[in-house]
Every structure is written in C-alpha cells, then in structure tokens.
Amino acid sequence: MPPLLILPGYNNSGPQHWQSAWERLFPEARRVQQRDWEQPTLEDWVTALEAAISACxxxxxxxxxxxxxxxxxxxxxxxxxxIQGALLVAPPDLAHPSVPEACKAFAPVPRQRLPFRAVLVASRDDPYASFEQSEQMAQDWGCRLEDVGRAGHINSDSGLGEWPQGQRLLRALTQDVEGQEA
Incomplete structure (x- = not known):
C-alpha cells in the first residue's frame, strides 16, 4: 500500500475514532497534524496537507x-x-445550521471535478449534511458515492472501531488506482 495520510476534521480524531485505529493498524499511515484543531484556518490546513504530501x-x-x-x-x-486517490468520509455541508461556526471559514468548498480517484462515504443521518447534499458533492467532484446507511457522522460516536467497511473501501480504492496505472 502507498503512504496513507489521515486527515481528521474539526477538533481532531480521538483515540476511539476509526482514523486513530487506522494509524495503529497501518504502518504506512501518518496523521496530518494541524497547528490548531479548535480554531481551524483554511490556509494553515491546506499548507499542512501540502507539506505532508510533499514529504511522501x-x-x-x-x-x-x-x-x-x-x-x-x-x-x-x-x-x-x-496523490493516488482519496477516501472522503462524511464531508460537512458548511451551510448546514449545525456546523460549528469555526468551520464556516472553509466555505465555499470548490465543486469542480477532482483530478484523482475518490470515494465519498456518506451516512443517511449525518447531523452535518443531508444525504442529498452528500450525493450532490459526490456528483460535482466525480466521486463514487458509498452509502453506509444510518451511521451518524461516521466518527467515534458511531462506534465503528477499526471500521472494517472503511478498510474494504480503502483497499478497493487502492486496487482501482493500481489497475488504472497498469
């Protein structure tokens, strides 16, 4: 497997989050660290991602x-x-009223087609985005949409542990990318 960069959202991902479990499971996984998890700024977060990608x-x-x-x-x-591809899990609709105010500085989120393979994973009861909005994001970005049913925000509160379904999606994405290169 290629290097795996893990990008948590607002307030980082705690020890019970699937992203933290994946860091423990996959030796090639590395969390992209942000300067401030509670007061995110778009420029800082994009710069940290660029630095992490460049270091691979x-x-x-x-x-x-x-x-x-x-x-x-x-x-x-x-x-x-x-990058080779991306697993995009539970993207928020930044116009949704329940999205924390600190996150709204990331709006508007670009809606053009992504230049890499991606799978958008959405829940039917995510408190930060309607399923219809997730479908629209997937369509705009040219992603395959994966419906995981009623899994909340697909985070620690969802009780996913190591999230085997997500691991299967990641493996499938890896195989898609490798097949595209062949």
Missing part, C-alpha cells in the same frame, strides 16, 4: 474525515494531482 516519497492515498474532506477539496483546486 511516492504519491499517497488520503483518508479524510469531515472538515479534513473540505481541506482536501480546497487543496485539489489549487494543486492538482500528486
């Missing part, structure tokens, strides 16, 4: 959650393709 010897895969997805999409609109 080969193009990495990304596993982004929530505001981490918004960061990836902003980065992609500026930088182009230097």
């Amino acid at each position: 010897a080969v193009p990495p895969l990304l596993a982004a959650h929530s505001l981490g997805v918004s960061t990836v999409v902003h980065w992609a609109a500026r930088q182009g393709q230097r």
